Amino acid sequence: xxxxxxxxxxxxxxxxxxxxxxxxxxxxxxxxxxxxxxxxxxxxxxxxxxxxxxxxxxxxxxxxxxxxxx
Amino acid sequence: xxxxxxxxxxxxxxxxxxxxxxxxxxxxxxxxxxxxxxxxxxxxxxxxxxxxxxxxxxxxxxxxxxxxxxxxxxxxxxxxxxxxxxxxxxxxxxxxxxxxxxxxxxxxxxxxxxxxxxxxxxxxxxxxxxxxxxxxxxxxxxxxxxxxxxxxxxxxxxxxxxxxxxxxxxxxxxxxxxxxxxxxxxxxxxxxxxxxxxxxxxxxxxxxxxxxxxxxxxxxxxxxxxxxxxxxxxxxxxxxxxxxxxxxxxxxxxxxxxxxxxxxxxxxxxxxxxxxxxxxxxxxxxxxxxxxxxxxxxxxxxxxxxxxxxxxxxxxxxxxxxxxxxxxxxxxxxxxxxxxxxxxxxxxxxxxxxxxxxxxxxxxxxxxxxxxxxxxxxxxxxxxxxxxxxxxxxxxxxxxxxxxxxxxxxxxxxxxxxxxxxxxxxxxxxxxxxxxxxxxxxxxxxxxxxxxxxxxxxxxxxxxxxxxxxxxxxxxxxxxxxxxxxxxxxxxxxxxxxxxxxxxxxxxxxxxxxxxxxxxxxxxxxxxxxxxxxxxxxxxxxxxxxxxxxxxxxxxxxxxxxxxxxxxxxxxxxxxxxxx
Numbered sequence: 001x002x003x004x005x006x007x008x009x010x011x012x013x014x015x016x017x018x019x020x021x022x023x024x025x026x027x028x029x030x031x032x033x034x035x036x037x038x039x040x041x042x043x044x045x046x047x048x049x050x051x052x053x054x055x056x057x058x059x060x061x062x063x064x065x066x067x068x069x070x
Numbered sequence: 071x072x073x074x075x076x077x078x079x080x081x082x083x084x085x086x087x088x089x090x091x092x093x094x095x096x097x098x099x100x101x102x103x104x105x106x107x108x109x110x111x112x113x114x115x116x117x118x119x120x121x122x123x124x125x126x127x128x129x130x131x132x133x134x135x136x137x138x139x140x141x142x143x144x145x146x147x148x149x150x151x152x153x154x155x156x157x158x159x160x161x162x163x164x165x166x167x168x169x170x171x172x173x174x175x176x177x178x179x180x181x182x183x184x185x186x187x188x189x190x191x192x193x194x195x196x197x198x199x200x201x202x203x204x205x206x207x208x209x210x211x212x213x214x215x216x217x218x219x220x221x222x223x224x225x226x227x228x229x230x231x232x233x234x235x236x237x238x239x240x241x242x243x244x245x246x247x248x249x250x251x252x253x254x255x256x257x258x259x260x261x262x263x264x265x266x267x268x269x270x271x272x273x274x275x276x277x278x279x280x281x282x283x284x285x286x287x288x289x290x291x292x293x294x295x296x297x298x299x300x301x302x303x304x305x306x307x308x309x310x311x312x313x314x315x316x317x318x319x320x321x322x323x324x325x326x327x328x329x330x331x332x333x334x335x336x337x338x339x340x341x342x343x344x345x346x347x348x349x350x351x352x353x354x355x356x357x358x359x360x361x362x363x364x365x366x367x368x369x370x371x372x373x374x375x376x377x378x379x380x381x382x383x384x385x386x387x388x389x390x391x392x393x394x395x396x397x398x399x400x401x402x403x404x405x406x407x408x409x410x411x412x413x414x415x416x417x418x419x420x421x422x423x424x425x426x427x428x429x430x431x432x433x434x435x436x437x438x439x440x441x442x443x444x445x446x447x448x449x450x451x452x453x454x455x456x457x458x459x460x461x462x463x464x465x466x467x468x469x470x471x472x473x474x475x476x477x478x479x480x481x482x483x484x485x486x487x488x489x490x491x492x493x494x495x496x497x498x499x500x501x502x503x504x505x506x507x508x509x510x511x512x513x514x515x516x517x518x519x520x521x522x523x524x525x526x527x528x529x530x531x532x533x534x535x536x537x538x539x540x541x542x543x544x545x546x547x548x549x550x551x552x553x554x555x556x557x558x559x560x561x562x563x564x565x566x567x568x569x570x571x572x573x574x575x576x577x578x579x580x581x582x583x584x585x586x587x588x589x590x591x592x593x594x595x596x597x598x599x600x601x602x603x604x605x606x607x608x609x610x611x612x613x614x615x616x617x618x619x620x621x622x623x624x625x626x627x628x629x630x631x632x633x634x635x636x637x638x639x640x641x642x643x644x645x646x647x648x649x650x
Contacts, residue, residue, distance in 0.1 A: 006598075007589040013582040020575050024568065028497070033565040038556045041563070042496035050498040061531055064524050070591045 092327025246329030374415030388639035389514035412461035419454030504537030577612035600641035
């Protein structure tokens, strides 16, 4: 029972955290500061894509953890 | 000398309370409470023919009575001594009511017949009474000196030491309570079973914190012999306590008395650390300027980035000891470490070869062998390639194919994917690139088991989420260097505020994730307690980085994150050792 409570607590933190990170990646599509000219600009869509990939991979890990709960 | 009577009474009261706690532990350990069922006097009275159990129970009550009388006397004297400092007077005034509450609880234990149960509240209140006598004693023994003006570094070190001493005191209290739970004949009836750790876990935690306190005292206040001596005494007492754990649980009550002594020592140290004068004007150690050119051997060695590798190897080693396959052989450990060093060193050397154009523009890396021209990029690349090949051969021959595969993946990930592409193209470089640094536990895990399991993946994820706060803290400090070198680190392309915010988010995620190992049953509650204890300062540093954004908070986060990861993995090994 305690393991389940702990697991769902961590899931809640992760859902909130990943939502904040996705929002940050979305916000950073438009640069907020002007970096020096020689610093390369990344493709905003790929940055958002990386964030989504990270979130999805983490979600898969949580699904496996859920299946392994005692 | 002022307040001599108060000091003597506090000393006598503390001694009597310590005696009462020790005798209480003895009562629990020998189940003597049942031999003396009446309260406050033993029904049937005492005579010379009474057995040792009756005398132990009666002796405990006499010690409690003596402690109560002395604390009452101390409170009366403190009440009249209005000039007494608040931190000396207030605890002395609090001691009698706490003692009374504690005695009433003792009476309840007797009346309800819970003789075998070392009620955690009974003991906890006794420890509080003890604190109310020990703290004034230390306060009166060490009057606050004149205000000094130490440097910022000395202040930071002092803050760290103060925090460590209070954590040690807390751990000593938990240790004493856990020992009483171990002594209880019927733990199911003991409130002490609510403690999140058993006596072994509590001892380990107290040991780690006391060692840390000693190390920090030695590091920052080594000229103060008294502080160093008390910190050493604290560590020594905890070591002595560990010997008592070898005795059967019925004798563990004896350790309660020693635990109370550990608690007193930790409190005295905490008070003295806060009140003794800080070292002022101590000149910073001067490092002799090294004008001579480093040898070729040391240059090649530095290409492998030994400092960075040491933390990677800690995670590899820890992962080897926490698998379900049991403790590995020392030969396997040795070859995995050799293979791990060669793989990480090879990848580091290739990174140095490829990053010459970046390293030359950064103060931190401009003195490396390749940017300073002592080793050609081509030579560094060949050296890295040879080391990498050797790593794969060693791991294939002496460990498992899967371990060799993960090591290869780590080399390619870091040397090519991160160095050649991610680092130079996106602010996600550190996030996605963190996967390279997260692979060593998988190498260690699969070297022992030959297969991958969920717990190993969680280890990977912990390091993956640990990487952004760690490297962004460095990037915040060195952002001008990164901008000059044209590396799109987050502070350079999104600003400080955004970086500080994301550091906080990733820190929260990482600390939360550290608990997943317990949820899936891979680790126990000892580990979870340690992860929470270690995670709290991490979150505090991350919070301060976000809110204040000053250099002290950022550097604090960077340095603590290194210690955090090593200690977290050590806690996993400890937990597994206890559960085994």
